[in-house]
Amino acid sequence: MAVEELTSDPAGNTLRAALGLIPRGRRTALPSLELIRRGVAIDRDHLARYDQVCGFRLSDTVPATYPHVLAFPLAMRLLTAPDFPFPAIGLVHIANRITVFRPVPADDILDFTVRAADLRPHSRGQQVDVVVSASVAGVPVWSAVSTYLSRAGDSSRSGRPSPASSPSAALSPASAPSPSPASAVWRVPAGVGSSYAGVSGDRNPIHTSRIGARLFGFPRPIAHGMWSLARCLAFFEGRLPAAYTVEVSFKQPILLPSTVSFHASPSRQFELYGKRPHLAGQVTPG
Template identity: 40%
Template sequence: MTRQWQDLHSPDSSASLYLRALSRRKISGDQLPTSGLRCRLRVQPDNLAAYRRLCHFTDNGRLPATYPHVMAFTLQLQLLTAADFPFPLLGLVHLHNSIQVQRPLGGIDGLHFAVYADNLQPHPKGGTFELITEAEDGLGLLWRETSRILVRGLKLEAAASEPVEAEPASELAEVTRWYADSDIGRRYAKVCGDYNPIHLSAPTAKLFGFPKAIAHGMWSKAMAMAALSGHLPAAGYVFEVDFLKPVRLPSEVVLSASAAGAQGELRLDGHADLLHMLGRWQPIAPN
């Protein structure tokens, strides 16, 4: 497939994109657009510092591996609210996130981003697609993210196979635990721009079927990667997680993981045997 690219000087304002999202509540088709968006985006030092504080990353001279996701979020939002995108933004569910760090993320003041959607597949609850985000510097591909997203209620002609249930990793040692307080969704949104109502308050979460506000999945992943920084190499690895039971706010969670090494596993548990997140890291497979 030949992808058509739209090159932007800058993304639209997030306020206008959220207004566009609020105006679209129905599925309008069952085909993903073949177009994508590209834009050069600069690191904002004050925002980066606030993100490090929020997610407990130390300042080691490199971008946190999850920070390019924050840089590209408005560009992703623009793709997902475009007129030719068939699924309403509100109600999409983030199931899986994979980040590849090709080379060390140091000495960066800006990156060239490309964002597109691909791989629409049937699912027992509707359909899934992948939101792909790539970041390049002057030497080529530096970082890549794949988010698998569920569209509930989507009807596709192909039969849906039952998803493979993630197997909880065993014999993992506790690394740390943290308390997700009731306003972490609002604090994350202020820094990262993700104002999905399910994260902001109990009343807004109830509009979408959640009894309480839930933590952003990418905040939980960032907190895990910050806590496991001593387990991970500087580059040449992929870190992926499955988002399982949401973290209802407020609550305490426990992060357990394998020992430091080229590959390993992690899990994020809550009270009452709730399993919130399973993940793994390993070297990037050669092409």
């Protein structure tokens, strides 16, 4: 596997993502490439803005979802590479697994690695993992696997999706909301897509633009999956072990604005749902 080390966050990801919508021949295999970015310092002002958008308390210990934001420019560099099998715009984030090996204080200096792995079939197309790890002085402190779906018949072939393969139809089948009483009910405002885009760098138009959302089969913008996961984890603040893994499956998207119900069990299983389920997850100590 080739290794490319960057000395700063890569620029031009948005432009490369847009150019990726131009129909052209693409490779059928993943690039054999690992990206490395060393010496990433945490900006406390940025961390505070992230905490505010996602519902966390202000703290000098970063939430489990925050390193995903720090590594996002590297992940986008990989997803927008000319030899990546799918265009980045139109990929659907369907699952995520984060492992926290120990708490990460805001004064840690992080080294990140990012690679793509395990291209495999899905009932609606193909799926691929983006594997990210963070270490401090050579010791792993955090890792994540984000699973993305490229839908058959969507923008990877024609530049825009067909109605039959719209994102809302591509994910898990709808089911009834959880019968258990809600632990919390949250109003998700229309502006959360733009607010999260501002702190995460994920400016996919399905989250920020009504026109962009409609081009990909949504009636209006949808919340970022990683925002919804972060909002759920904020509920557990102060009650999580020092080391743990959180796994989540993203189901039906949250159309903005919405009202959603959150349910958490004593074993730290959790769900977020409205008229249909939005996500289901589990926090496991260790």
